[in-house]
Each structure stands twice: as structure tokens, then as C-alpha cells.
Amino acid sequence: MRLATANRIDCRASSRTRARDTHRHFRAVAHASASSGDDESAVVRRVMDFARTDARTLNDAVDASTQADIDRLIASGRVDGGISNAVRGDGRWEVFCAPHIQRLAVPLGVRFAPLSYDIREGKIRSDVRHRGIVPDGWLSASGTVIAGREMEAEGKARPSCVIQFDKFWIGAGLTQDEPRDFPRGEEASAVDRAIDALGNAGFLDAFAKFPVLFYDEKEGLVIFQFPPLASNICARRAK
Structure with missing residues (x-):
């Protein structure tokens, strides 16, 4: 029984x-x-809704559903107006997905947020704030962005952009929530000059070319790849 x-x-x-x-x-x-x-268009809207999620850092992994949407846009490969138009996407772009940061920074206990690119008439500036086991502060760089030759990425030829940074600097974040501007003249300390020199010496051509995997001009969404780490980076234009 x-x-x-x-x-x-x-x-x-x-x-x-x-x-x-x-x-x-x-x-x-x-x-x-x-x-x-x-x-x-519905897929783009979902990704944009995810991009606006509060309290996210670049250390946070993208959920499977959003990753599937991103992959679908990459498969589409649409670049509105071609690469020459895309590199003129003037405005402030905020990165919301950068897998290489998630893979590399999390084990080290470093947190990155925000990371932004400001593009104006072929000029580009990058600012990223870092926190964690390292002192709170900013890493910044500026230079130019132009259209490049096609590159193989994600299984097919893609348009590309070329970014040439020629100025590098840092800024403390403990007393301010905004990055400093590039130090010039008497404002530049010996440390500032050394960082700029090291940045220029260490910036390689391999770090300058980025295949553009998707660009929606109207919604303000771009996906591009950092080839050395095969990392597909997503950014949205800030309103």
C-alpha cells in the first residue's frame, strides 16, 4: 500500500x-x-526603452531578450544614409551596452558609468567615469572621426568609421560630477602632459577602426564593434 x-x-x-x-x-x-x-521599428523601440533604464552601469550584462533584439538589428545591418551620414551624427551619445567592459571590469572590481561620445562637425570627445577599487575619476580623450573603408564583421562587409584621438587627460571625480576639459597652457600640470604623451604613444591604428553594424538616424541608435575584443557596443543619442 x-x-x-x-x-x-x-x-x-x-x-x-x-x-x-x-x-x-x-x-x-x-x-x-x-x-x-x-x-x-518595434525592435528598435524595445532596445531604446532598455537603453533608458535607470541605475544601470556598463558592468551590468544585457538580458537575453534585449541581446536577441540587438542581434536582430545587427543582422539587418541598416545604416541610414550610409557611413558618411552616420559619422555626422552630431550630438551626445551615451553607451548603454559594452560587453568588453562587463567581461574585463567586473572581475577587477572597477565600475564604469557613464561613457559618452560627443560628436560635433567631425570632432569627437569621449568621457568615461570610473569607480571601485581605483580612485573615483574620469578618463577623457578627443580627436576626429571620419568615414572609413568597409570591414568584415559579424559575417559580412560593414561600413566603418575611423576615430583618431590625439588628446588624452584625466580628471578627479570626488568633487565634481562632470569631466574637466582638456588642460591647456598653465592649467596643464606635469602629470597632465605625461598622460597626454602616454596616450598618444599608446594609441594604435588597430584601436581606431570601428565597423558600424547598425544606425537608426531618427531614433538615435547606433551599434558598432570594437574589433580587438569583438565587442559590439550600443549607444543612444541623448535628447
Whole structure:
């Protein structure tokens, strides 16, 4: 009797487990079908909604659903107006997904946020704030951005941009929430001059070329790749 009762309980438990697994399977299939059936504009809106999520840092991984949307946009490869138009995307761009930072910074206990690019008439400036085991502060660089030659990325030829940074500097973040401007003249200390010299000496051509995987001019969304680390970086234009 006890054995028969135990068998019935095991059967009911197994049935519940199978039913739960089946439900999960069909829910996943339904989600995948819905996503694949969405038009591209709906996918862009979802990614933009994710990009505006508060309290995120670049150390946070992208959830699977958003990653699937990003992958779909990369597969599309749309670059509105071509690369010459994309590099004239004047404005302030905020990075919300940078997998190489998540892979490299988290184990070291360093947190990066925000990371922004300011583009004006072919000039570009980059500012990123760092916190964690290192002193709170900013890393900044500026230079030029131009259209480049096509590059192979994610399985096909992509348009590219070339960024040439020629000024490098740092700024303390303990007393200010904004990065400092490039120090000039008497404002530049010996440390400032040394950092600028080291930055120029260490900036290689391999770090300058970025395939553009997707660009939506109207919504202000760009996805580009950092080839040395095969990291697909997503940024949105700040309103």
C-alpha cells in the first residue's frame, strides 16, 4: 500500500514537472515567434526603452531578450544614409551596452558609468567615469572621426568609421560630477602632459577602426564593434 501511494505521488510530481517544463517551452517558443514577427521599428523601440533604464552601469550584462533584439538589428545591418551620414551624427551619445567592459571590469572590481561620445562637425570627445577599487575619476580623450573603408564583421562587409584621438587627460571625480576639459597652457600640470604623451604613444591604428553594424538616424541608435575584443557596443543619442 505504501509503495503504491508513493508511486502515485511520484507520478503526480512527474506530471506537474512535465507540465511546467512544457509550459516554459511553449512560452519561450511563443516569445521567439512574437519577436521574429515584429517589424524592425518595434525592435528598435524595445532596445531604446532598455537603453533608458535607470541605475544601470556598463558592468551590468544585457538580458537575453534585449541581446536577441540587438542581434536582430545587427543582422539587418541598416545604416541610414550610409557611413558618411552616420559619422555626422552630431550630438551626445551615451553607451548603454559594452560587453568588453562587463567581461574585463567586473572581475577587477572597477565600475564604469557613464561613457559618452560627443560628436560635433567631425570632432569627437569621449568621457568615461570610473569607480571601485581605483580612485573615483574620469578618463577623457578627443580627436576626429571620419568615414572609413568597409570591414568584415559579424559575417559580412560593414561600413566603418575611423576615430583618431590625439588628446588624452584625466580628471578627479570626488568633487565634481562632470569631466574637466582638456588642460591647456598653465592649467596643464606635469602629470597632465605625461598622460597626454602616454596616450598618444599608446594609441594604435588597430584601436581606431570601428565597423558600424547598425544606425537608426531618427531614433538615435547606433551599434558598432570594437574589433580587438569583438565587442559590439550600443549607444543612444541623448535628447
